[in-house]
Amino acid sequence: MPLVNTSSQYGSLTKAFHWLTALLILTALPLGFLAHNAPFTDGAEVAHKAWLFSLHKTVGVAAIFTALLRIFWSLGQTRPGLLNSRHQIEATAAHTVHWLLYGSMVLVPLTGWIHHAATTGFAPILWPFGQSLPFVPKSETLAETTSTLHLLFMLTLAGSILAHVAGALKHLVIDRDQTLQRMLPMRNSAPTPEDERSSPAPLLAALAIWGLVLVVGTSAGVFSTSAQNHSEDGHSQAPLATTSAPSNWQVQEGTLTISVHQFGSDVEGRFAEWSSAIVFDEVAVGGKHGTVKTQVAISSLALGSVTEQALEADFLDSAVHSTATFQADILASDVGYLANGALTLKGVTVPLSLPFTLAIEDNTATMSGETILDRRDFGIGTSMADESSLAFSVKVIVSLTASRAP
Known part of the structure; x- marks a missing residue:
């Protein structure tokens, strides 16, 4: 069997690429479906879900x-003609x-990869080359957007796969020609293709279909996102929760973030709604x-x-315990x-x-500090006893700017 294509048959390398690509895609699709629908009510289920997503992403990158x-390879190869071009x-x-297949084979895993690089946490790609992409920032x-595009593509x-398979079966069962057979491994038959004219119409039709998919997706509202109480960098610009505790300083803006180590990667998060009631005087009374x-x-x-x-019962259980309180x-x-309390x-x-450190200029105070929690102290992720899945330590970082109350 020749390595390269001829005008009447596909070469062995083209066939190898065809079937390897098919294997990877037909593996990634069900893995993605299983991972998306896998439950995650406890740590064991989260670990299993992450493993499925990691396999899905790794196969996608290979694809x-x-x-x-x-x-x-195909750009430099002769394309065998169709057997029924009339x-x-x-x-x-x-x-x-074919144009839809070629484009989608790139667009689907590419948008998935960009989504992976733009977000943080959960299910790393199983390779040693890192989880980020050049020029792709962390951005919700x-x-x-890329998650939605990944779904649409x-x-x-x-x-396209269904149409491609249906066409191959038609050639096999109805037309009874060699269209399917000449892509099979070890097939040396070379039926004579019919003459056909090159035309830009198929590429234009494929572009129109992709455009239609985006228009329909937009009309269905799949690109709409709920209002977020944070800026583009993911940080809240003002605490939104309220407290009735006495305070002689008013918080103007700030961030409350956490960092955990999960499945081999650091994952950073932030709370958008929080408040601090602060009573502070530069002169200490009794220390x-x-x-x-x-x-x-x-x-x-x-x-x-x-x-x-993270909000499920085995972790923070937000449905039952809606508020955390630090008093010190x-x-x-x-x-x-030092804020010393509980x-x-x-x-x-x-x-x-x-x-924490504190700088006061006129009537404006700027503070920043961090501390380490042990999630086990609060019964968080009790079913994930192995730190390789979820580290015990959780870093808490807080910074804010406050003005002195008149």
Whole structure:
């Protein structure tokens, strides 16, 4: 069997690319379906869901490289002619489907890869080359957009595959020609193709179909996103939760973020709704500068692609425990200040100290600090006892700007 194509048959390398691409795509599609529909009510189910998604993404990345190699190889190859090119409508449809397949084979895994790089957390690609892409920032908007495009292009790919398979079966069962057989491995028969004219119509038809898919998707509202209480970089610009505790400082803006290590990658998240009631005086009385009470709306957490899982019962259980509260005395320390008190989270109260720095200019104060929690203290992710899946330590980082109350 020749390695390269001829005018009447496909070469062995073209056949190898064809069937390898088909294998990868037909593996990635069901893996994605299974992963998307897998439950995640506890840690074991989350780990299984992540494993399925990791396989899906890894196969997808392999598919895009294989598809690109196949396309580059085909650019320098003779394209065997159709065996029924005299049926103009059918021939145009066949070439259109081929254009849809080639484009979708690249667009589907590419949009999935960009979505993976734009978001944080959950199901890494199983390879040693990192999880990011050049020029792709961490962006919830970009992640949501590419996730939608991934779905739309996947549906286009699935429809193209069905049309391609249906056409091959028609040639086998109805036309009884060698169209399917000449793509099979080890087949050396070379039926004479009919003469056909080159036409841009199939490519234009494929572009029109992709455009129609985007128009229909937009009309159906798949690109619409709910209003977010955060800026483009994912940080809240003002705390939205309220507290009735006394305060002589008013928080103007700030961020409350967490960082966890999950499935080999650091995952950063933020709470969009929180408030701090601060009583503070530069002059300490009995070593105490004041008090702070911070309340956090648990359901306002955004934790990349694991947000929904993080709010489930085995983790933060936001449906039952909607608010976390940190209440502390503000003390002087060697490195600045220390908020020394206790955190109530998921119905459990644990002592907690938060060291922070503070700068006051006129009537404006700027602070930043961080501390480390152990999720096990609060019964979070009890079914994930292995740190290789979810680390025990959770870093909490807070920064804010406050003005002195008149």
